[in-house]
Amino acid sequence: MEGSDIEMTLAGYRVALEGCPAWAIANAVRRFLQGKVPHQSKVFCPKPPELREAVDAVMAPVLRQIEDEKRRGRLREEAARFASPVVRTDGEKARAAQLYAEFCRKHAETASAGHISEPERATLDPEKLAMIPDAPTTFERLAWISRGGQHG
Known part of the structure; x- marks a missing residue:
């Protein structure tokens, strides 16, 4: 490849993987190298959007767990607000x-x-x-x- 093509390709991967943690990228790449990503090409490297999809799939369970914990925290806060709002005479x-x-x-x-x-x-x-x-x-x-x- 020409130098400018390599730079453009790398820039595409940087944009596609922006904000992704290194552990998720490493796990997604490992899954590609092991042939464990559904519908992956065995001939060509994944395109930036394909790699991002694989990274998102790796991160999905962790993100669900984070959202569940946030929801539980909101429910605990709401329950605390209503701990004893009314005292019956x-x-x-x-x-x-x-x-x-x-x-x-x-x-x-x-x-x-x-x-x-x-x-x-x-x-x-x-x-x-x-x-x-x-x-x-x-x-x-x-x-x-x-x-x-x-x-x-």
């Missing part, structure tokens, strides 16, 4: 207990009248309300956010 808890007891009473009446199918006839226990955690629902969190983090 004793009055709110008493009102919820009253509503649940009323629901249980009506459910029992409807069940005894035969208006509920067999799987739904399970007896509801008002005492189970005490077992419900005080964690706010998604809707309560959204309401809390819309109020600017204020109770009300």
Whole structure:
């Protein structure tokens, strides 16, 4: 090859591999030399875009892992923001207990009248309300956010 052709070829590879880490380039070249790159030519060297494709394929699992870790970090941050946004007052808890007891009473009446199918006839226990955690629902969190983090 003429000197200018070699320089142009090298420049093409530099542009194609711009921003790629050396380990990924070395692994992709190794895969080419071992004949492990799908659809590679056994006669000609890979063109710059073909080599870049092979490098991207080598980097793909690492990039996925990095993105997964970023996503997990965002989820941890979001969970920390909602750790305890709403504190229910004793009055709110008493009102919820009253509503649940009323629901249980009506459910029992409807069940005894035969208006509920067999799987739904399970007896509801008002005492189970005490077992419900005080964690706010998604809707309560959204309401809390819309109020600017204020109770009300």
